[in-house]
Amino acid sequence: MGIGYSPEKSIKTIIPCEPVGQGGKWGHCPRIPSRAGPWKGGCKLLSASIILFFASHHSSRSAFSPGVPGPDGEASYTIRIRLSKADPVTQxxxxxxxxxxxxxxxxxxxxxxxxxxxxxxxxxxxxxxxxxxxxxxxxxxxxxxxxxxxxxxxxxxxxxxxxxxxxxxxxxxxxxxxxxxxxxxxxxxxxxxxxxxxxxxxxxxxxxTHRRISHVFVMDVAAYPKLLLITDAAVNIAPGLTTKRDIVQNAVGVAQVIGVEVPRVALLSAVETVNPDIPSTVEAAALCKMADRGQITGAILDGPLAFDNAISADAAKTKGITSPVSGQADVLVVPNLEAGNMLYKQLVYLSGALAAGVVVGARVPVVLxxxxxxxxxxxxxxxxxxxxxxxxxxxxx
Missing domain, CATH: 3.40.50.10950 (Rossmann fold)
Incomplete structure (x- = not known):
């Protein structure tokens, strides 16, 4: 598989792949997401699926040309992608x-x-x-x-x-x-x-200052329609309720500075209901009530929410969740540092997200x-x- 980049902002790649319906040594490999376009088939290389998925999200014009199957039953496909000016490859x-x-x-x-x-x-x-x-x-x-x-x-x-x-x-x-x-x-x-x-x-x-110091990532994730803030993935290891209140307020301040007038904040956990055996669900519910009482200001909070419900309105609807935050979250508040650190690194290394990290809550911001x-x-x-x-x-x- 080869990729060439030209000044005309086009990408051409040849991907060996297995046509639909045929068995073979590559039959176990991941499939291309359905919205990748008219091309179908199993990937011979995982990197090929990443390229096609990237093309589905970022190309303004793309053409898929099937090749002729070779003697081993595999075919080559040529994908020409015309990138828009706002594409992360060129920007x-x-x-x-x-x-x-x-x-x-x-x-x-x-x-x-x-x-x-x-x-x-x-x-x-x-x-x-x-x-x-x-x-x-x-x-x-x-x-x-x-x-x-x-x-x-x-x-x-x-x-x-x-x-x-x-x-x-x-x-x-x-x-x-x-x-x-x-x-x-x-x-x-x-x-x-x-x-x-x-x-x-x-x-x-x-x-x-009077507020707890915390860390905020401002992330550009291709599959999400706007900038997404994640906190705290770097400073507070296992924050309690009082610390989380400051973490939320700090993140709200960052969101407002970058242009989100009233941020929608999703308080993440593993489930969407309050479960006394999962402390993060109890703290999420308490933080929402603190926002109702003016102890957290300038934002719309909801939680507990699982990750899928926070970023996907369809997932929330399927689960019967009515929320002003689901599918529209500007800020994701994670239960602890481990969860946040893994989430942000997954987005960076698997989704190609751009992460801008800063420490807030001190007298001056710290680029970390x-x-x-x-x-x-x-x-x-x-x-x-x-x-x-x-x-x-x-x-x-």
Whole structure:
């Protein structure tokens, strides 16, 4: 199977496959989703099904041409896909592009980049600066930062280097820059998450507020019609009811900043009914009542909801669930960190979703990226943090 990409924004691929109705060595492989078009058959390669499924969601024009079966009973199919201008293949930021445009339009935000001594750590900061999102303060050992920049081919012109030796000292210095008003965003570089967050959540750093710190992913999932927020998949391991109240309110604030005026929040569990043996169902019901009483504001909440009912109105209807959130959820609140982390990684690695992650609830937003994140994910995360920083400044004024 080969894929070629041309300036005409078309993809051509030859996929060996088994015609419908014939048995054979590939008969056990996954089938193409029915909406993949007039082409039918079993996939010889799982990657082929992913390509066809992608084509069904993203192509504005596509043509399916069956080939002639070979001596082994298999046929080749040619799929020509004409991509629209908004397609993620040609627009790598997808639905996050407007967020990047908005952040750029508001001017660069001074950002303390903590210990960027790896290729990825430097590139995230330099590329964000090149796009006009941030003015980076690179906090760390200067020699190691310059070495990483040379390896990445990154130009440090326009970046300010602030010399600090070890990761924790760098995080502490970044917190001091925030307290003094010299930085409006903190960005994780190459240190471990617990080293950075240990400083951020400490009382000594002076970054805590009256609200619990939490993490929010803003995700662009191709199969979903709008941006989808997932919380908390990175900070709070097993949150109780009070912490979940803050997690929800933090996520509502993020949703509003990116343009969702009244977010619809789905409180996820394994089932849709309250079951005392499943604590997340009880907490979901309590959170809904807290919203009714004004303890959570600015959003429409419903739960407990299973994942299918949260994102599919048809699934909810089949189960007899009437909900203002089902099929329209803007925010998914997971029961615990394990569930959230698995959900977001499944969407990224199986569905090709773009994830922009940010820590909220502190005095300033924190860009918390993974070493495995793509450049697009790092830039989108930075854009969300910049929008939050600008909203905070406007609110203070």
């Amino acid at each position: 790598p930021f997808g639905r996050c592009q407007p967020l990047i445009d908005q952040a750029r339009a508001r001017g660069p935000v001074v950002t303390a980049v903590v210990y960027p001594v790896s290729r990825e750590g430097v590139l995230g900061a330099v590329e964000s600066a090149r796009l006009g999102l941030i003015r980076p303060l690179l906090v760390g050992p200067g020699e190691a930062i310059r070495r990483a920049a040379a390896e990445a081919g990154a130009d440090l012109a326009g970046c300010t280097l602030i010399e600090e030796a070890d990761p924790v000292a760098c995080a502490t210095r970044a917190a001091a820059l925030v307290r003094s008003g010299e930085a409006e965003v903190i960005m994780k570089g190459s240190l471990h998450t617990d080293e950075l967050m240990g400083v951020v959540v400490s009382r000594e750093a002076g970054l805590r 990226t993974s070493r495995a994140d793509t450049p697009a994910s790092r830039i989108a995360s930075t854009a969300v943090a910049c929008l939050l920083a600008r909203a905070r400044t406007a609110q203070a004024e």
